[in-house]
Amino acid sequence: xxxxxxxxxxxxxxxxxxxxxxxxxxxxxxxxxxxxxxxxxxxxxxxxxxxxxxxxxxxxxxxxxxxxxxxxxxxxxxxxxxxxxxxxxxxxxxxxxxxxxxxxxxxxxxxxxxxxxxxxxxxxxxxxxxxxxxxxxxxxxxxxxxxxxxxxxxxxxxxxxxxxxxxxxxxxxxxxxxxxxxxxxxxxxxxxxxxxxxxxxxxxxxxxxxxxxxxxxxxxxxxxxxxxxxxxxxxxxxxxxxxxxxxxxxxxxxxxxxxxxxxxxxxxxxxxxxxxxxxxxxxxxxxxxxxxxxxxxxxxxxxxxxxxxxxxxxxxxxxxxxxxxxxxxxxxxxxxxxxxxxxxxxxxxxxxxxxxxxxxxxxxxxxxxxxxxxxxxxxxxxxxxxxxxxxxxxxxxxxxxxxxxxxxxxxxxxxxxxxxxxxxxxxxxxxxxxxxxxxxxxxxxxxxxxxxxxxxxxxxxxxxxxxxxxxxxxxxxxxxxxxxxxxxxxxxxxxxxxxxxxxxxxxxxxxxxxxxxxxxxxxxxxxxxxxxxxxxxxxxxxxxxxxxxxxxxxx
Numbered sequence: 246x247x248x249x250x251x252x253x254x255x256x257x258x259x260x261x262x263x264x265x266x267x268x269x270x271x272x273x274x275x276x277x278x279x280x281x282x283x284x285x286x287x288x289x290x291x292x293x294x295x296x297x298x299x300x301x302x303x304x305x306x307x308x309x310x311x312x313x314x315x316x317x318x319x320x321x322x323x324x325x326x327x328x329x330x331x332x333x334x335x336x337x338x339x340x341x342x343x344x345x346x347x348x349x350x351x352x353x354x355x356x357x358x359x360x361x362x363x364x365x366x367x368x369x370x371x372x373x374x375x376x377x378x379x380x381x382x383x384x385x386x387x388x389x390x391x392x393x394x395x396x397x398x399x400x401x402x403x404x405x406x407x408x409x410x411x412x413x414x415x416x417x418x419x420x421x422x423x424x425x426x427x428x429x430x431x432x433x434x435x436x437x438x439x440x441x442x443x444x445x446x447x448x449x450x451x452x453x454x455x456x457x458x459x460x461x462x463x464x465x466x467x468x469x470x471x472x473x474x475x476x477x478x479x480x481x482x483x484x485x486x487x488x489x490x491x492x493x494x495x496x497x498x499x500x501x502x503x504x505x506x507x508x509x510x511x512x513x514x515x516x517x518x519x520x521x522x523x524x525x526x527x528x529x530x531x532x533x534x535x536x537x538x539x540x541x542x543x544x545x546x547x548x549x550x551x552x553x554x555x556x557x558x559x560x561x562x563x564x565x566x567x568x569x570x571x572x573x574x575x576x577x578x579x580x581x582x583x584x585x586x587x588x589x590x591x592x593x594x595x596x597x598x599x600x601x602x603x604x605x606x607x608x609x610x611x612x613x614x615x616x617x618x619x620x621x622x623x624x625x626x627x628x629x630x631x632x633x634x635x636x637x638x639x640x641x642x643x644x645x646x647x648x649x650x651x652x653x654x655x656x657x658x659x660x661x662x663x664x665x666x667x668x669x670x671x672x673x674x675x676x677x678x679x680x681x682x683x684x685x686x687x688x689x690x691x692x693x694x695x696x697x698x699x700x701x702x703x704x705x706x707x708x709x710x711x712x713x714x715x716x717x718x719x720x721x722x723x724x725x726x727x728x729x730x731x732x733x734x735x736x737x738x739x740x741x742x743x744x745x746x747x748x749x750x751x752x753x754x755x756x757x758x759x760x761x762x763x764x765x766x767x768x769x770x771x772x773x774x775x776x777x778x779x780x781x782x783x784x785x786x787x788x789x790x791x792x793x794x795x796x797x798x799x800x
Contacts (some may be wrong), residue, residue, distance in 0.1 A: 271296040271341045278351055284358040284417075286327040288763050291339075291351060294318050298344040305337035308353050327417055328357050355744065358416045361449025362388040362442045364395035364618070368457040374429040374482060377531060381426045384456060386410075389418040391445035400438035402428040403458060425458070430484060431536035433465035466540040470496070475501065477523065477538035484528040484549075501525065505543060515623060516543050522587050524548035527577075533581070539568040545573040552581050556630050559583040560613055567591045573619075578602055583647070586608040590616040597622040601672070604630050606644070607651035608659040612624040614667060622664070622670035624727070625649065629676060636677065636733065637769035646677065652732065653679035653767045664688065670726040674756065678729070679767040681736030683720040692719045703790045704746050712787045720745070728756035731763070733772040 254535045276292040291310075293299065307326040312319070323339055327471065338350040371646040386392075389744045395407050406424040413419075430436050440456040461679045466472045466479070474496060481488045496518075503522040505512055520541055530552055538547070547569065552558075558581030565589040566575070569767045572595060579602035583660045590611055596619050598612075612623070632646035633639045643650060660683045662671060692714045697704045706713045721727060728751070740747065742757065751757055758777045766772040778784070785792035 250370060255267035260448050267596035273299075273345075273347050273349065275349045275351065277314070278349075280323060280351060280353045282325045282353060282665045284328045284356055286355070288322050288324045289589060291323055291341075292318075293321055296345055299341055301339065301341045303353075303614060305335075305338045305339055307355075308337040308339060309520060310339050318669050323351065323353065324673075325355055326355060330687055332461045336469070358389050360390050360416075360444070360448045361418060361452040362386065362390065362392055362444065362454055363418075363431045363452055364442065364454040364456050366456070368423075369458065371458065371460045372477075373431075373461045373463045374698065377529075380428070381424055383422050383424050385422055388442070389416045390450070392442045393608045394423065394664050395441040395443050397438055400458075402436060402437050402460070403440075405440075424581075426458065426507065427458075428532065429463075430460045430537075431463050431479060431483075433462050435462045436460040438626040459505050461617055466537065468540065468542055471523075472540055474519045475493055476537040476540040477520065477707060478515060480535035481525065481528075483535035484525055484530045484552075486525055486528045490512075496520070499776065503546075511545070514593075515756075522546035522548075524550065525551040527553075531558065533558070534563045534565050536565055539565040543571060544569050545571055545593045546575045547572060549578070549580050550576065551579045553646070555579045555581040555602070558605065559579070562586050562589045564588060569596065573597065574771055575599070585611050587611065593618065595620050596780075599624040599625040601628070602627055604647045605649060606647050607649055607657075608662065613661060614665045615784065618667070620665075620669055621679060623665075624672040625676070626672045626674040627676070629769035633767070634762065635680075635765040636767050637765060648679040649673070650679075653677065655680045655683065658683060660685075664690075666719075666786065669723050671721065671724055672726065672728045673732065674728045675731040677733055679733035679735070679772070682729075682734060682739055682742065684739040685720050688718040688720060690719040691716050692722075696722075700746070701756075703788065704791070706787045707789045709739050711783075712742065713742065714746070717741065717744070722746075725750050727751045728746065730756050731761055733766040734760050734774065735766065735768070735770075735772050736774065737776045738774045742782070743776075746788075749783060766797070 269293055273296065274294045280289045282289070283379050295317055298314070298316050301310045301321060302313060303310055309324045311324070326337065334356045335353060337353040340348050342348045363386070365387070367386065369382050369501050371382060387409070391410070393410065395404050396405060404426050406426065408423050409432075410421045411417065418485060436459070438458045440458060442454065444450065464475060466475045478488065489502070497504050498504065501524050502520050504518050505516040505519050505521045507517070509521065520543060523541065523546070525548065526551070560581045561584045562582060563586060567586070568591070570591055570593070572592050574597040575592070575595060575596070576599040578599055582600060583601040583605055595617050598617075598620060599622070601624050605625065608625060620745060628648050630647050631641050633646070646685055651657055658678070658680050663683065663685060664666070692704070697715065705715050718741045725747055727747070738758070758774060760772040760773065760774065762773075785796065
């Protein structure tokens with residue numbers, strides 16, 4: 246019995262040993278034979294069954310397999326690079342070989358990129374207003390074809406900046422950030438623009454996006470006292486002026502304006518409580534005349550004084566000013582104006598126009614006595630934009646010169662200003678006006694004996710052998726102020742200036758006779774008159790009744 250029990254365990258051990266020696270062999274193989282891949286590339290796992298050693302390799306450099314060798318069963322990773330192809334596909338083979346020489350292939354097929362222009366957002370909403378430095382947005386455009394940005398012509402308020410887009414990797418898409426600038430919407434209507442991104446060549450695109458831009462509408466401004474408040478706030482915002490201290494205050498407490506009063510000349514009932522005068526000073530705008538200005542329909546006096554970096558701009562007067570037909574006084578000083586549009590002549594009631602320190606390169610031809618019959622004061626002083634030392638040989642761009650430089654010879658001299666009888670004030674100082682002052686001898690209007698009598702003989706010559714006013718050109722007869730100093734004028738000072746009845750009121754030694762002394766003129770010579778009087782004695786010898794009591798004749 247003991248002998249039998251001893252034999253049984255031995256038989257069991259023998260049976261186990263028999264099972265181990267009969268291990269089932271592993272068949273060399275892989276779990277997939279094809280890998281489809283998109284153009285962006287990626288990775289795929291291959292399960293490899295193997296008994297012993299094996300190796301793997303890919304026949305194209307854009308496919309990598311890892312690991313490339315091993316022993317026994319394992320998961321391998323097949324990595325596929327991004328393609329540079331457009332439209333076409335490409336293929337590669339990944340081959341696994343065991344130690345007996347058996348092989349298994351995996352076919353990798355990668356599709357090429359379709360031609361595309363893709364925008365990261367289909368629509369952009371912009372507010373009606375924001376401060377200048379914030380008036381823009383950006384979009385990312387991904388494309389594998391060259392393209393241009395097309396903004397519809399009616400969307401004048403939207404512009405795109407230049408961008409650098411380089412396709413340096415074949416058809417592989419690249420992404421570029423494009424900036425769009427927008428202007429404030431001052432109108433009570435929503436504005437929209439559909440921006441297209443058009444391919445440089447006639448290609449069929451697999452995806453072609455566009456961009457919709459929507460701008461919110463502005464509040465409507467009524468023709469009322471409340472509308473005046475809205476217009477002023479809107480204009481201040483457009484100019485970059487802070488008027489926060491006036492918020493919540495009655496208009497009568499705003500220091501920048503005046504309200505119509507019942508005893509004001511020209512007051513009518515519809516002016517009650519409305520704004521009569523308005524002044525903005527030391528602002529910073531790149532937009533020119535604010536749109537909201539046009540709604541101040543009862544305005545008589547407007548001042549826009551000193552725009553930051555005004556020399557950088559070439560603004561038009563635009564349509565908004567032209568709607569202020571009640572305007573009597575307009576001062577746009579150092580604003581950046583360069584042009585007066587044709588509808589500016591709607592301001593028939595203007596009596597004062599100050600446009601000094603702007604960027605005009607000539608006196609606008611629209612400024613005539615016929616267009617502005619009530620104008621008495623005209624100021625174009627200091628319109629120089631660029632300082633030069635030699636006008637005849639300058640390399641500066643004349644379009645940047647300003648300073649009324651186009652009036653540099655007798656053919657273009659603004660003679661018609663001297664024929665403006667109503668003018669009481671004419672200032673053209675510190676510009677680049679050249680040539681000689683017209684002598685006006687052919688001017689049909691002449692001084693008469695009646696003029697002499699009406700002046701109570703203050704105009705009668707005591708030395709008719711030297712000068713007699715009668716029958717001489719009656720130029721600017723009402724001008725109490727006349728300044729043409731610090732220009733590039735040459736030649737002789739004409740008699741109509743030397744013997745003008747108001748000459749001594751003009752302070753001629755300061756405001757008429759002196760010309761530029763540090764800039765060579767258009768003829769390559771220093772400007773200046775050849776007959777500047779050394780003293781006013783000659784004048785008082787002719788007009789003794791105009792000589793002041795304090796004046797002592799020079800020996």
